[in-house]
Structures are given as C-alpha cells and as structure tokens.
Amino acid sequence: MKISDRITITAALTLFFVIFITAFSFTQLFLINNRNNQLNDLAEQNKKFIEYAKSNFSDENKAIKYLQESDYLQKMESISGVNVLIADKAINVLINPLNTGSKGSENPVLSSNQIKSFFTDNDFAVISSNNNFDKLIYSQISGGPYFVSIREFQISSQNLISIFLKKQDEIVLPPFSYAIDMLLIFLIAGLISIITGLLLGRSISGPIMRLSKSVGRISNGDYTENITVRGSDEISILASNINNMKNKIQRSQDSLKEFTYMLSHEIKNIITSVNGYAVGISEGVYSTEDEINEALNIIKSKTKDLENITESLLMLSRVENRLIELEKKEIKIEIIVDDLIKLYEPELTRNGLTIKKTYDIKTGIKLMSDKYLVQTVISNLVNNAMKYSSPDSEITVEVFSDKRNVAFSVSNSGFRITGDDKDKIFNMFYRSKKYEFKNIKGFGLGLAISKRIANILGATLDFESAGHINTFIFRIPIA
Numbered sequence: 001m002k003i004s005d006r007i008t009i010t011a012a013l014t015l016f017f018v019i020f021i022t023a024f025s026f027t028q029l030f031l032i033n034n035r036n037n038q039l040n041d042l043a044e045q046n047k048k049f050i051e052y053a054k055s056n057f058s059d060e061n062k063a064i065k066y067l068q069e070s071d072y073l074q075k076m077e078s079i080s081g082v083n084v085l086i087a088d089k090a091i092n093v094l095i096n097p098l099n100t101g102s103k104g105s106e107n108p109v110l111s112s113n114q115i116k117s118f119f120t121d122n123d124f125a126v127i128s129s130n131n132n133f134d135k136l137i138y139s140q141i142s143g144g145p146y147f148v149s150i151r152e153f154q155i156s157s158q159n160l161i162s163i164f165l166k167k168q169d170e171i172v173l174p175p176f177s178y179a180i181d182m183l184l185i186f187l188i189a190g191l192i193s194i195i196t197g198l199l200l201g202r203s204i205s206g207p208i209m210r211l212s213k214s215v216g217r218i219s220n221g222d223y224t225e226n227i228t229v230r231g232s233d234e235i236s237i238l239a240s241n242i243n244n245m246k247n248k249i250q251r252s253q254d255s256l257k258e259f260t261y262m263l264s265h266e267i268k269n270i271i272t273s274v275n276g277y278a279v280g281i282s283e284g285v286y287s288t289e290d291e292i293n294e295a296l297n298i299i300k301s302k303t304k305d306l307e308n309i310t311e312s313l314l315m316l317s318r319v320e321n322r323l324i325e326l327e328k329k330e331i332k333i334e335i336i337v338d339d340l341i342k343l344y345e346p347e348l349t350r351n352g353l354t355i356k357k358t359y360d361i362k363t364g365i366k367l368m369s370d371k372y373l374v375q376t377v378i379s380n381l382v383n384n385a386m387k388y389s390s391p392d393s394e395i396t397v398e399v400f401s402d403k404r405n406v407a408f409s410v411s412n413s414g415f416r417i418t419g420d421d422k423d424k425i426f427n428m429f430y431r432s433k434k435y436e437f438k439n440i441k442g443f444g445l446g447l448a449i450s451k452r453i454a455n456i457l458g459a460t461l462d463f464e465s466a467g468h469i470n471t472f473i474f475r476i477p478i479a
Contacts, residue, residue: 013193019185019193035147038147039136039147042082042136042147042148042149042166043149045080045082045164046149046150046151046162047151049076049084050153053155057155058156059155063155064086064094064095067086068095073095080166081166082164083164084162084163084164085162085165086163087160088158088159088161089152089160089161094160136149136150144167145167146166146167146168147165147166147168148164148165149163149164150163150164208235211227211235211238214239214242218242223246223249223250223253226243226246227242227243251424251427263309266305266309270303273298274303280295281295312445315445315449319449319452319456324453326370326457327372328369328370329368329369330366330368331368331371332367333361333367333374333378333399333476334399336375337378337382337397337399337408338357340378340379340382341355341382344382344383344386351389351391352391353389353392354395355395355396355397356395358396358397359400360400360401361400361401365406365478367476370457373453373456373457374457374476377450377454377461378408378474380447380450381450381474382397384446385411385412385470388412388414389413393413394413395411395412396412398410401478404477404478405475405476406476406478407473407474407475407476408473408476410472411469413470414468414470415468415470416465416467416468417463418465422463422465425463426450426451427448450474457477459476460474461473461474461475
C-alpha cells in the first residue's frame with residue numbers, strides 16, 4: 001500500500017471517529033442537561049413551597065392541618081407532577097399522598113444516590129453529602145424511578161422536612177428522524193474525512209516522491225541537480241540533508257578520482273624506478289661496487305615509499321570501518337611529544353628547523369586515553385608541520401590543560417591556507433592545487449586519518465590560520 005493511501009485511510013478513520021465521539025458526547029450532554037433541568041425545577045419548587053409555608057403559617061399544626069384538608073397539594077401535583085411528603089426530623093411522615101409508608105419516605109431521605117452539585121446549578125452548591133436533610137437524590141419509590149429534593153425548614157419551634165418527588169421522565173427521541181440526522185452526520189463526516197485524507201496524503205507523498213526521484217538520480221551517479229527546498233518542515237530538512245550528502249559524495253568522488261590518478265602515477269613511477277635499477281644491475285649497466293650499492297639504496301628507498309603508502313591506506317581503512325579497539329589507560333602526553341621530537345631531530349636538522357616547546361598541565365590531571373591513537377595523531381601533526389614549514393623557521397609546540405581537556409597545539413610558518421582550502425584540509429586525498437608539492441612526499445591522508453581518530457576518541461581536531469601561521473589544536477577529553 002502506498003504512503004498516500006495509508007495517510008488517506010488513517011486521516012479518514014481518525015476524523016470519522018472524532019466526529020462520531022463528538023456526536024455521542026453531545027447526545028450525552030443532552031441527556032444530562034435534561035436531567036439537570038428537572039432537578040433544578042424540582043429544587044426550585046421545594047424552595048418556593050417552604051417560603052410559602054413559612055410566610056403563611058406561624059403554627060406547625062395549622063400548617064399540617066391546612067395541607068391535609070385543602071386541595072393545595074393535589075393542585076400542585078396535577079399542575080407540575082410533583083408529589084410532596086412532609087415529615088418531622090425523626091422521619092415520621094405527617095403528609096403522604098403516595099402512601100409510601102414510613103419506609104418509603106425513609107429510603108429517599110437516607111439514600112446514598114446523591115446527585116453531586118457538579119451537575120446542578122450553582123444555587124445548590126451548598127448541598128452537603130453529610131446532611132441527609134438538604135440534598136438532591138434519585139431513588140426507587142413504589143417501583144418507579146424518582147428525582148427527590150429534600151429540604152429542612154422550621155415553622156415556629158418545629159423542625160420539618162419537605163420531600164419533593166417527581167417521577168423521572170423518559171427522554172423520547174424520534175427514532176426515525178434521529179437516525180436520519182445521525183446518518184447525514186456520518187455521511188458528511190465520511191466525505192470530509194476522505195477529502196481531508198486525500199489532500200493530506202498528496203501534500204506529504206508528493207514531496208516524498210520528488211525526493212525519491214532525486215535520490216534515484218544520485219544513486220545513478222548524477223550529482224548535477226539540487227533538490228528544491230521549500231519551507232522548514234521535516235521533508236524540507238530531509239531534502240537539505242540529501243543535498244548536503246550529494247555534495248559530499250560528489251566531492252569525495254572527485255577526490256577519489258584525483259587520488260586514484262595520483263596513487264597510480266606514483267606507484268607506477270616507483271615500480272618503473274625499481275625495475276629500471278634492478279634491470280641495470282642484472283644486465284651489468286652498474287658495474288662498480290659503488291654504482292651497484294647506490295642502485296640498491298634507491299631500490300630500498302622506493303620500496304619503503306611503497307610500504308608507507310600501503311600502511312597509510314590500511315590505517316585509513318581500519319579507522320573508517322571502526323576496526324580499532326580502544327585501550328584506555330593513563331598517558332603522559334608530554335612524554336609522547338618529547339619522544340617524537342627526538343625521533344624527528346635528524347630531519348629537523350637537515351631542514352634547518354627548530355622546535356619551541358611549552359608545557360602547562362595543571363597538577364593532578366590524569367589523561368585516560370588510547371596511547372597508540374593519540375601518538376598517531378600527534379605524529380601526523382608534527383610531521384605535517386615539518387613538511388610544510390618554510391626553511392629555517394621555527395615550529396611551536398604547546399601542551400596545556402583546562403577543566404575538561406588536555407590539548408596539544410602545533411604551529412608552523414608555511415603556505416597560507418584560506419577559503420576553500422581551509423574547509424577541505426581534513427578531506428581524504430586532498431592537497432591544494434595552488435602549490436607545488438613535488439619535493440614534499442605524501443598523499444593527503446595524514447590529516448584525514450587524524451580527524452577520524454579524534455572522532456573515535458571523543459576528541460576534537462581544529463585548524464586555525466592567521467597569515468602564514470597555521471595551527472592545529474588536538475583536544476583530548478580528560479574523563
């Protein structure tokens with residue numbers, strides 16, 4: 001099933017159920033409102049009856065006699081359908097037109113089926129569930145359901161209770177017309193749901209289909225077209241990320257082509273050189289011992305270059321595929337730096353380079369990391385500074401710490417690196433075309449390897465350039 005169809009069905013069903021639940025809720029509210037109206041009317045009639053009795057009678061016996069002998073209560077019943085029971089506070093029934101007996105009047109008074117004030121008018125919010133003589137209830141009396149209003153009042157010194165009972169009216173809804181109305185509501189709801197689902201499905205699936213076509217062209221090697229990004233929703237963010245991915249793939253492909261050309265050219269030169277000297281030795285071109293030794297030394301040097309290329313490619317493959325297992329232990333980064341500088345001293349002397357060291361690590365700081373990987377990064381950075389430094393210049397090495405990191409910084413004076421070169425300096429196989437590197441060995445892998453090792457260690461490797469001074473800063477987290 002297509003995404004657009006799933007979205008359409010989901011939206012349609014969701015809207016349909018929302019409308020169904022809404023219609024059902026309104027029906028329930030109608031029933032509750034009908035009941036509230038009956039309760040309010042009953043309570044209001046009870047209140048007016050008490051006001052009438054208190055204002056017209058000062059003696060309870062006269063009031064009871066009048067209500068028993070007159071047709072006042074019969075008229076009230078015939079007009080409003082309300083039955084009135086009068087009892088004293090001990091629930092002795094004084095007036096009982098329904099002939100319910102003492103139990104019949106006692107049941108509603110003591111009933112627990114109290115209707116909470118949430119469903120009634122604010123005028124009855126004073127009704128308390130702890131008081132049996134001031135409440136609204138519903139109860140079964142003489143086999144039928146009744147709404148009951150119970151209020152206490154006083155005539156002279158006598159406390160009386162007025163109990164108003166009204167039979168619950170059944171709410172009669174015209175079955176046919178109600179069914180027709182509900183059917184129309186559901187038909188309209190279904191139509192709205194389907195249209196909304198279709199529009200929503202197309203609004204989402206349309207951009208996804210365009211993205212799919214663009215990704216298909218990218219997978220076929222066509223990197224020329226950028227996906228149009230509109231808005232700032234999730235699909236637009238996805239399109240922007242795909243554009244970024246495409247551009248990175250294109251740059252990687254271009255770098256790979258350039259690297260393949262450089263690598264094949266260099267390997268061909270090495271093999272040709274090795275083969276030429278080997279043939280010369282075997283055919284007697286180099287006849288003297290000095291000539292043969294010189295040819296063998298060149299063969300050894302070229303073979304070493306080939307070995308270095310292979311080791312760099314293997315290292316890059318291990319880093320890229322996360323085949324390196326971290327072995328964290330306490331290391332002294334200043335000792336690593338000292339050992340490397342001693343190793344590079346002959347080359348530094350040959351090129352007239354000097355190294356200025358500054359160490360500033362706070363007391364008590366322990367650096368826990370992988371010694372081999374940290375050493376690899378520092379070695380690459382120092383080696384890079386040596387290769388690209390101006391003759392007879394100074395290389396500055398600093399090791400310092402803060403609350404979170406131990407940092408290694410190396411600065412050298414050499415080629416000025418700005419703009420695109422600055423952004424691409426950590427790319428694999430990258431070497432700027434603005435400068436000649438005939439006399440500088442390398443394939444643009446050292447910095448790429450170092451950047452990826454830094455990511456594995458949870459460290460950062462940054463580059464800064466100011467004029468002809470280039471600085472790399474390697475920050476390793478302490479924790």
